[in-house]
């Protein structure tokens with residue numbers, strides 16, 4: 001297999017269906033498999049445990065992340081859940097302070113009451129020896145973060161984890177393996193909400209975890225079957241199909257993202273922009289080192305009251321005001337009242353998440369049309 005990512009998007013983990021030669025792995029829509037003799041099966045016993053359509057997706061994502069294994073789940077949060085379920089009781093987890101609101105809610109409101117101990121730190125800024133004390137079992141990093149687009153130095157955190165025997169898991173949802181491959185930088189696990197760029201068409205919810213560590217892969221595979229948060233065959237088929245165009249989509253997201261960025265940067269009403277590939281962004285140097293591109297995620301703050309940001313989001317015509325990101329169509333949202341509403345207001349203030357922060361997921365439409373749309377929304381929000 002080529003080590004070039006565009007080729008791997010299409011061929012990694014794929015094989016022709018052996019009975020008919022079907023070029024694409026079909027949707028194996030079955031819950032169980034016939035056994036020729038009791039307890040003697042063909043390698044497929046029950047669809048929670050094995051499904052060839054799911055395996056095609058897992059093989060492709062493993063190939064893209066340069067992993068040996070990938071294990072698919074029913075959502076990004078189900079994938080995160082599985083990682084926590086591999087930890088010992090009373091485990092200590094250090095998590096980046098700015099992360100998807102649902103991740104924080106899962107940690108604080110589901111796992112904390114079961115005895116898992118979570119602390120939050122700005123791993124993009126704080127001294128790692130202090131932020132990640134000895135005795136830590138897992139470090140959970142999102143980079144770039146959602147929604148402030150902070151960048152964490154994966155290799156530096158991996159080195160600290162290695163020194164104290166902790167595992168490092170990186171949520172790579174925003175960057176995708178096209179632009180960043182955390183396992184190559186020393187992470188033990190890479191996790192995705194495949195709902196986003198991997199699938200790319202806003203029609204599926206899914207999650208996936210990849211690793212090069214055989215013992216960890218076995219633990220995750222066990223949890224996948226034992227806890228059972230598996231994705232259905234249609235969903236895995238759609239995500240696998242989405243992966244085939246991931247490289248071309250990401251290139252276009254990046255191109256359009258930079259066009260929108262330039263327009264925002266030149267607009268007098270834009271008070272602040274978060275985008276790590278801006279030379280004055282605090283994440284610039286690390287992003288340049290560990291990412292080969294960035295994509296279409298941009299967060300910014302408008303001058304004026306919160307009502308102006310709300311009106312802006314309600315006034316776009318091509319950008320749809322909706323949660324989620326990473327689809328071919330452009331979306332925008334206000335994290336404080338939408339995707340991150342579950343993060344308490346004082347915590348949002350502490351991490352610098354303004355109520356008026358607008359998050360764009362720039363799609364792959366014509367960039368001039370997207371800019372014209374933002375421009376008319378800017379005018380509409382002034383009134």
Ligand SMILES: Cc1ncc(COP(=O)(O)O)c(C=O)c1O
Pocket residue numbers: 075076077078100102103142146171173174192193194195205206207324
């Ligand atoms: C960075 C990130 N990680 C994880 C998740 C959770 O994924 P899902 O919604 O597929 O459960 C999201 C969802 O928005 C996300 O943005």
